[in-house]
Amino acid sequence: MAKAKSSLSILFLFHVLFFTAHLEPSNSQPSTATNADFIKSSCGATRYPTLCVQCLSGYAATVQQDFRLLARAALQVSLDRANAACSYVGRLSQYHGIKPRESQAVQDCVQIVGHSVSQLSQSIDELGQMEGQGAAGTAFDWHMSNLQTWVSGALTDESTCLDGFARSDMDGSVKNSVRGQVVELTQVVSNALGLVNSYGSKHRRAKGQP
Secondary structure, three states: OHHHHHHHHHHHHHHHHHHHHHOOOOOOOOOOHHHHHHHHHHHOOOOOHHHHHHHHHHHHHHHOOOHHHHHHHHHHHHHHHHHHHHHHHHHHOOOOOOOHHHHHHHHHHHHHHHHHHHHHHHHHHHHHOOOOOOOOOHHHHHHHHHHHHHHHHHHHHHHHHHHHHOOHHHOOHHHHHHHHHHHHHHHHHHHHHHHHHHHHHHHHHHOOOO
């Protein structure tokens, strides 16, 4: 069991290092102070503003001061993290010493987070269909409603993942490793949903909608 816990700790450390590098935007340009301030100000309206800034500050030059592009970046970060979490959690079932009930909970969690990956992918596609829609109205509201549904569904999936570890006899390294992944993923997706909602509200106000 000690060997299994040691292996889990090593894997978790490797994942943290990999994840930090994976989130760095490719071909990024130096961001101006104004663009960075826009990211910080926008993140201030999310539930986890510090995490929001950490995840999105590297995209300041690309996003500039565009709320739609900011929502797009937040969704992409969420998708990347969901994919990484799904892969990481899936590898936990391969370690010696894992209990059968833990293994089943891990497999269930992989399926649930995999569904979250699908919903986040659909949300990005939905947002892409809103590009260039200058006029607010039925079409924009329809796409926005779909987008909010996909992201909210992903958020629910991630919370459900931990239900399989609710029993006290499931406490241990496996549960802690899964929780570490899923809790932060839930926070990232929650921030993305907040930025999506902000984009919708600001777009409607700009077009004279309530």
